[in-house]
Amino acid sequence: MKILVPVKRVIDFNVKVRVKPDQSGVDLANVKMAMNPFCEIAVEEAVRLKEAGIASEVIVVSIGPAAVQEQLRTALALGADRAIHLQTEQSLDSLPIAKLLAKVVAEEQPQLVILGKQAIDSDNNQTGQMLAALTGMGQGTFASKVVVNDGKVQVTREIDGGLQTVELTLPAVVSTDLRLNEPRYASLPNIMKAKKKPLETKQAADYGVTLTSNVTTLKVAAPPVRKAGVKVESVAQLVDKLKHEAKVI
Amino acid sequence: MAILLIADHDNKQLKAETGKVLTAAQAIGSDIHILVAGLQCRSVAEQAAQLSGVTRVLLADDTVYQHQLAENIAALVTELAKNNEYSHILTAATTTGKNFLPRVAALLDVAQISDIIAVESPDTFVRPVYAGNAIATVQSTDAVKVITVRASAFAAVATGNTATVETVTISKDSGVSRFISEELTKSERPELTAARVVISGGRGLQNGENFKLLEGIADKLNAAIGASRAAVDAGFVPNDMQVGQTGKIVAPELYIAVGISGAIQHLAGMKDSKVIVAINKDPEAPVFQVADYGLVADLFTALPELEALL
Numbered sequence: 049m050k051i052l053v054p055v056k057r058v059i060d061f062n063v064k065v066r067v068k069p070d071q072s073g074v075d076l077a078n079v080k081m082a083m084n085p086f087c088e089i090a091v092e093e094a095v096r097l098k099e100a101g102i103a104s105e106v107i108v109v110s111i112g113p114a115a116v117q118e119q120l121r122t123a124l125a126l127g128a129d130r131a132i133h134l135q136t137e138q139s140l141d142s143l144p145i146a147k148l149l150a151k152v153v154a155e156e157q158p159q160l161v162i163l164g165k166q167a168i169d170s171d172n173n174q175t176g177q178m179l180a181a182l183t184g185m186g187q188g189t190f191a192s193k194v195v196v197n198d199g200k201v202q203v204t205r206e207i208d209g210g211l212q213t214v215e216l217t218l219p220a221v222v223s224t225d226l227r228l229n230e231p232r233y234a235s236l237p238n239i240m241k242a243k244k245k246p247l248e249t250k251q252a253a254d255y256g257v258t259l260t261s262n263v264t265t266l267k268v269a270a271p272p273v274r275k276a277g278v279k280v281e282s283v284a285q286l287v288d289k290l291k292h293e294a295k296v297i
Numbered sequence: 298m299a300i301l302l303i304a305d306h307d308n309k310q311l312k313a314e315t316g317k318v319l320t321a322a323q324a325i326g327s328d329i330h331i332l333v334a335g336l337q338c339r340s341v342a343e344q345a346a347q348l349s350g351v352t353r354v355l356l357a358d359d360t361v362y363q364h365q366l367a368e369n370i371a372a373l374v375t376e377l378a379k380n381n382e383y384s385h386i387l388t389a390a391t392t393t394g395k396n397f398l399p400r401v402a403a404l405l406d407v408a409q410i411s412d413i414i415a416v417e418s419p420d421t422f423v424r425p426v427y428a429g430n431a432i433a434t435v436q437s438t439d440a441v442k443v444i445t446v447r448a449s450a451f452a453a454v455a456t457g458n459t460a461t462v463e464t465v466t467i468s469k470d471s472g473v474s475r476f477i478s479e480e481l482t483k484s485e486r487p488e489l490t491a492a493r494v495v496i497s498g499g500r501g502l503q504n505g506e507n508f509k510l511l512e513g514i515a516d517k518l519n520a521a522i523g524a525s526r527a528a529v530d531a532g533f534v535p536n537d538m539q540v541g542q543t544g545k546i547v548a549p550e551l552y553i554a555v556g557i558s559g560a561i562q563h564l565a566g567m568k569d570s571k572v573i574v575a576i577n578k579d580p581e582a583p584v585f586q587v588a589d590y591g592l593v594a595d596l597f598t599a600l601p602e603l604e605a606l607l
Contacts, residue, residue, distance in 0.1 A: 065431060172409070180368075186474035214476055215475045226543055263436070
């Protein structure tokens with residue numbers, strides 16, 4: 049079976065985010081970019097399913113400007129077989145992304161779509177659920193365990209208060225949570241090999257999908273800064289301050 | 298037009314988050330309907346009817362909604378919204394709400410606005426992005442605004458209302474998903490997102506066994522116990538204890554961070570707490586930059602001492 053893994057290029061998780069002085073957004077000039085951490089987990093899971101003999105092909109897809117090819121190459125180096133780049137210079141919201149991915153699903157007919165539960169830039173946590181809705185597929189979000197068996201997938205999900213396991217009929221959408229796996233690092237030979245793997249570029253605008261959104265960002269501001277308080281000398285002093293100054297215990 | 302709010306519950310108890318989302322709904326408009334979808338959950342509907350400001354409670358009591366499967370709940374909500382009766386559809390940004398609501402948005406062909414922390418006007422909302430390192434103000438011209446609400450950013454409404462409970466007989470089963478099992482962490486302590494006091498441990502605790510050091514203190518303060526992502530990644534404790542961008546967002550009266558360095562992703566989950574205490578042996582730990590009270594000490598001596606003094 050084929051697995052489709054959509055991935056997103058985002059600001060590297062180690063980079064300290066700075067808001068632009070004109071509040072038009074976050075400063076991305078000369079900032080290190082990387083594959084979204086949850087997407088790395090998705091690639092890893094798909095590659096493991098291939099290594100286990102369950103998947104026959106892992107296809108990665110990313111939507112954005114030419115630069116996203118860097119993350120597609122990373123995914124290929126991690127073990128994906130081929131890549132699809134939907135080129136657009138527009139910054140897209142989750143719904144148009146999900147609509148484009150639904151078109152790719154229609155073309156490629158994967159049995160499983162595995163993707164990150166959220167991107168660490170927009171923090172939306174929407175794309176997988178929207179894709180599942182648009183394609184009529186079942187969804188296993190926030191997965192910490194994925195077991196494919198006999199036309200079904202059992203997904204153990206991280207929920208508030210514990211874990212929930214659901215069974216989905218394939219094809220299905222799975223979104224990854226942190227504990228699903230620990231992604232590998234790409235080895236140098238695999239990085240070299242990835243350069244020769246197929247990467248096809250298509251134009252997002254050719255899919256007949258409305259790429260605009262009805263949501264406009266009016267401004268992006270820095271969060272209110274929390275001031276550092278005082279250092280206390282002892283546990284006794286701490287308890288005293290909490291009782292008599294902060295009055296919280 | 299009315300606002301539809303989907304309740305969070307476990308078929309017995311209405312979750313505190315719903316009363317907080319209601320505050321956000323009241324900042325948008327005044328005709329607010331609450332949907333309680335589940336199985337044998339009439340008592341939840343009756344609890345919802347008591348929340349101040351609710352005009353109608355819709356009760357969808359059916360086996361297909363027992364486990365809040367996203368496919369079925371989304372189909373129900375979409376059906377309720379199809380006659381354009383609702384200008385806004387809201388729910389809490391819990392793992393339940395985050396699961397089904399984007400599905401609703403896609404089925405209605407509108408955007409979802411995730412995790413709002415303030416309502417500026419009926420079409421303009423404030424939400425954190427980049428793990429709370431930036432705060433975006435967004436405006437929507439969609440006919441229906443589909444929104445998840447960060448409950449910890451809003452106070453709960455009062456109770457004492459007596460809204461009518463109406464039964465909805467729409468049964469939607471997608472047939473593509475099935476509940477298998479659930480393993481809930483059993484705890485006598487309050488839930489992380491609802492607790493007045495939270496005490497969290499990080500990698501400094503060194504192993505899962507040492508989280509016991511937090512328990513005595515948590516008992517005395519009636520606190521919930523949380524953890525940093527580092528402690529979860531290291532396998533000390535389960536992920537449902539994680540506080541941070543990728544875990545739970547909390548805003549208690551008192552947050553005590555023990556052996557937590559204060560990575561950005563952790564701070565994103567707790568920096569709206571009223572009072573923050575940090576205990577760490579490294580005086581340079583970034584957590585001290587947000588702590589109201591910092592104690593530079595070895596946690597293995599400080600924690601027993603703290604427990605004794607409470």
